Amino acid sequence: MTNEMPSQPTKTILRLQLPTDPRWANIAEKNIEDILVDHAYCEQKAASSAISLIVKYPDKTRLVEELTDLVAEEWSHFERVLAELKKRGFALGRNRTDEYVVALSKHIRKGDKRERQLMDHLLINALIEARSCERFKLLWKNIQDEDLQKFYYELMVSEAGHYVSFIKLAKEYMPADVVDARLKELLAIEADIIAALQPRADRMH
Secondary structure: OOOOOOOOHHHHOOOOOOOOOOHHHHHHHOOHHHHHHHHHHHHHHHHHHHHHHHHHOOOOHHHHHHHHHHHHHHHHHHHHHHHHHHHOOOOOOOOOOOHHHHHHHOOOOOOOOHHHHHHHHHHHHHHHHHHHHHHHHHHHHHOOOHHHHHHHHHHHHHHHHHHHHHHHHHHHHOOHHHHHHHHHHHHHHHHHHHHHHOOOOOOOO
């Protein structure tokens, strides 16, 4: 597996303000069972989050169509992580609270107009995909396991696409300038959350 990459999604489209310490990948590699278990639940939660949005906003035809496809893709990722666990003789361990997602989700504004709440939900999901993409890139570039290098390269590209899709959906239902302004606010919030939490060797976020 070569580390040469035809495109650089984490550089060209992601706007994360605080990069993960690159040493995280080397530490995570030493705890790969925990990382894979946590990753499996991240994919499961991503699918569940998209399903929740479909249930909450069934009148948004474009959203229903796009997120239905996303649910299928996220669930396929969950199945692929399970396969990587099985290949290495690991079992799916217990689910653990994702403090990063919990902290981000607190910034979805309550009691606001329906479309603004939808925008916040979509942008929070976009940021989660962006951070996952960034972490997958670190794993792809730094771990020694060639199978996992390929695996995380493929998922990195996929998560970058999901990030773009969530932002485009937000702009489907709210003016682009409003979405861009709110995204800028949430990017600053996300950076503060990352700085406060610090990356853990047993967690994807």
